[in-house]
Amino acid sequence: MNKKGLKDINIKNKKVLVRCDFNVPIDSDGNITDDIRIVSALPTINYLLENGAAVILMSHLGRPAGEPNPKYSLLPVAKRLEQLMKKEIIFEDCDVVVDESVKNDAKKLMPGQIMLLQNTRYKKEETKNGEELAENLASLADIYVNDAFGTAHRAHSSNVGVCKFLPSSVGFLVEKEISIMGKAISNPERPLTAILGGSKVSDKINVIENLLNIADNVIIGGGMSFTFLHAMGNNVGKSLLEEDKVELAKNILAKAKEKNVSLYLPLDVVVAKEFKNDTEFYNCDVNSIPSDYMGLDIGQKTIELFSDVIKKSKTIIWNGPMGVFEMDNFAKGTNELALEISKNSQAVSIIGGGDSAAAVEKAGLADKMTHISTGGGASLEFLEGKVLPGIDAVNDK
Numbered sequence: 001m002n003k004k005g006l007k008d009i010n011i012k013n014k015k016v017l018v019r020c021d022f023n024v025p026i027d028s029d030g031n032i033t034d035d036i037r038i039v040s041a042l043p044t045i046n047y048l049l050e051n052g053a054a055v056i057l058m059s060h061l062g063r064p065a066g067e068p069n070p071k072y073s074l075l076p077v078a079k080r081l082e083q084l085m086k087k088e089i090i091f092e093d094c095d096v097v098v099d100e101s102v103k104n105d106a107k108k109l110m111p112g113q114i115m116l117l118q119n120t121r122y123k124k125e126e127t128k129n130g131e132e133l134a135e136n137l138a139s140l141a142d143i144y145v146n147d148a149f150g151t152a153h154r155a156h157s158s159n160v161g162v163c164k165f166l167p168s169s170v171g172f173l174v175e176k177e178i179s180i181m182g183k184a185i186s187n188p189e190r191p192l193t194a195i196l197g198g199s200k201v202s203d204k205i206n207v208i209e210n211l212l213n214i215a216d217n218v219i220i221g222g223g224m225s226f227t228f229l230h231a232m233g234n235n236v237g238k239s240l241l242e243e244d245k246v247e248l249a250k251n252i253l254a255k256a257k258e259k260n261v262s263l264y265l266p267l268d269v270v271v272a273k274e275f276k277n278d279t280e281f282y283n284c285d286v287n288s289i290p291s292d293y294m295g296l297d298i299g300q301k302t303i304e305l306f307s308d309v310i311k312k313s314k315t316i317i318w319n320g321p322m323g324v325f326e327m328d329n330f331a332k333g334t335n336e337l338a339l340e341i342s343k344n345s346q347a348v349s350i351i352g353g354g355d356s357a358a359a360v361e362k363a364g365l366a367d368k369m370t371h372i373s374t375g376g377g378a379s380l381e382f383l384e385g386k387v388l389p390g391i392d393a394v395n396d397k
């Protein structure tokens with residue numbers, strides 16, 4: 001990695017402004033329902049504290065649309081951080097994120113102390129990468145650290161703008177994300193298998209195109225597989241189909257052949273009468289899907305085919321579920337593949353954020369994977385081969 005990391009900067013007796021991704025799910029009673037993103041930030045925060053820095057944390061939470069809104073306050077995050085760190089968190093509940101009082105408190109902050117700013121998206125300039133907000137945030141500290149991989153594909157004041165005003169580095173979490181995923185796409189142990197699923201071809205098209213240049217095997221399942229199956233001449237009934245992407249699917253099939261990439265599609269699927277858990281369903285081959293049924297999961301033969309490819313892989317990148325895993329009757333394909341990946345201890349296994357990460361966690365297999373990305377959108381863009389602005393803005397070594 002050519003970006004400065006925490007070990008490349010001198011932090012002793014410095015005030016360090018850290019952009020974290022504390023965008024955690026919160027239920028209607030204000031309880032955090034999954035704190036993995038907060039836990040993932042601890043190595044960087046602890047390192048900074050142990051090495052003599054005063055730490056100022058910032059993050060966005062949800063979409064408050066540029067206005068203060070208690071529903072999106074970072075107060076629950078401050079409380080959870082306090083529990084996890086067993087240490088006081090000075091929470092700056094400021095409607096404009098930074099004002100004179102916050103600046104004074106930051107000035108007084110001593111090495112070993114932690115301050116948390118209010119939701120950066122309380123200011124509408126944040127998502128426009130407004131310079132005034134960036135300068136105000138930067139004025140609180142001597143150094144900036146970006147440890148928010150989940151927003152690295154966005155250019156906002158709190159991740160890109162601040163870099164103009166402060167020396168910067170990435171934190172341990174961002175470093176881990178880009179070094180593991182970077183190796184997987186630039187210098188992987190082979191065979192490299194990419195498993196892509198989820199609902200839409202249109203969302204994943206750039207990833208598929210890029211992975212065709214890199215992977216040995218590409219497995220396509222989930223809702224998006226039906227556009228490919230249709231392109232190959234199958235009747236897909238009421239399954240998800242993006243008519244305007246059929247030509248593109250044909251091009252991808254041709255390109256895979258040209259590039260000698262083995263592209264795997266379902267041989268059979270679980271078809272259902274209606275889009276709900278409690279409905280009539282059964283396993284059928286892809287060439288005999290009835291017109292009034294829809295495919296909601298991969299079938300048994302397909303699970304075996306995909307599992308076989310997984311078993312022989314040395315690097316596995318997975319993004320997107322194989323079926324409607326939120327419904328128990330259509331979660332089997334996703335769960336079985338998660339299990340198969342977890343059993344391949346020889347392979348580097350990388351789970352893109354979002355739904356595949358949720359499926360792996362739900363199946364209790366998270367600790368069996370090499371890496372679960374904390375950023376769904378950011379990891380997709382990384383796999384597309386794009387430069388992520390939040391990382392690009394950080395100082396080079």
Ligand code: AMP
Nearest residue numbers: 198199200222223295296320323324325
């Ligand atoms: P994405 O956000 O594109 O990764 O898609 C994830 C969503 O795709 C999940 O909510 C799944 O329920 C949905 N999905 C996966 N397979 C299918 C399918 N065969 N039909 C409809 N939706 C699906």
